Amino acid sequence: MQTPYSHLIDLNDYPVTWWNKVVKLGAEIYQHPQRYVQACAGKIMATLFYEPSTRTQMSFQSAMIRLGGSIIGFDNPMSSSVSKGENLKDTTKVVSSYSDILIIRHPMAGSALAAAQTADCSVVNAGDGGHLHPTQTLTDLLTLHMEKGRLGHLTVGLCGDLLYGRTVHSLCKALSCYEGNEFVLISTPELQMPDYILKILDQSGCTYRVETSLDTAIGELDVLYMTRIQRERFASEAEYLAQRDVYCLTPEKMAHARPDLAVLHPLPRVDEISVAVDADARALYFKQAQYGMYIRMALILMLLESKPKHDLLHGIADAHLRCVNSKCITATESYLPHRFLQTDDGMVCEYCEERVL
Ligand code: NCD
Secondary structure, X not given: OOOOOOOEOOHHHOOHHHHHHHHHHHHHHHHOHHHHOOOOOOOEEEEEEOOOOOHHHHHHHHHHHHOOOEEEEEOOHHHOHHHHXXXXXXXXXXXXXXXXXXXXXXXXXXXXXXXXXHOOOEEEEEEEOOOOOHHHHHHHHHHHHHHHOOOOOXXXXXXXXXXXXXXXXXXXXXXXXXXXXXXXXXOOHHHOOOHHHHHHHHHHOOEEEEEOOHHHHHHHOOEEEEOOOOHHHOOOHHHHHHHHOOOOXXXXXXXXXXXXXXXXXXXXXXXXXXXXXXXOOOEOHHHHHHHHHHHHHHHHHHHHOOOOOOOOOOOEOOOOOOOOOOOEHHHOOOOOOOOEEEEOOEEEEOOOOOEOO
């Protein structure tokens, strides 16, 4: 199968037809896992997790093991040479020479794009700061395909931390590419969807509305995607505490929802979905986490079929431009070539997609 890259940094680097192939393969593996038990025999996957993870890391690991491959990696960078001050470039260069596919999660936006520039194997973005989380989105697409039977013509409510939640950024970008989707963006004014995602929605022709009340919106939704308030991305604890308990999905709220609503959540849940909702047949988040393993099996198979590519940067170099985002990987990895993309809205950093000065 021909793909533009053998990396997965941003789903939008691939055409929708490719996403659909991954989803179709994920569904096939879900139905017939025994057919794939030797598919990656002799292959090694490395997981470099600079940030905590349960589902993403373990679903990738179990995916590779179920494909007959092996795994190496760390989930605590302080137990690796990162604690001695090693940069991302050197770690990536070396670990990629030990493995066939490298899965990276890192707190800085654009870190997977940075890693892919030096890697000698496929790189997968398993979450780069508050930026993107494409494999969660593939998980969400497989869940919708299996549970709703379609990826378009859905009214999707996204609720909670839309500012820092990378899962909703990736999901919005992806679902805006399918026809007929409508979005209800439910958040406090402080945690609204970033402008660059709203621009993408505008350009896609999808309709969306910004809403502060979950109660008002719940009755019109086919899908409700709840998210955790991303405590680790706030500047102060006080700002986090002010947002923490604003939204909570309860059985009382579910009583006003459609009988075929799909409640999704990338997990981990904190308090935004009451445990009492778990017994409701419309609560699909644990099933969603399981689909995550099957879609990652499909993704590993598809990426391992193609060759790595290094010329990943398409933006221009301009000595007068600077990315001022302190959460961008260019702020901490000083050797990285700075590149900027022209958008309708001005120049943006190619790594983190924030506007530059
Ligand atoms: C999400 C993440 O890490 O962005 N979790 C996940 O990957 N399943 C969501 C979150 O941490 O809230």
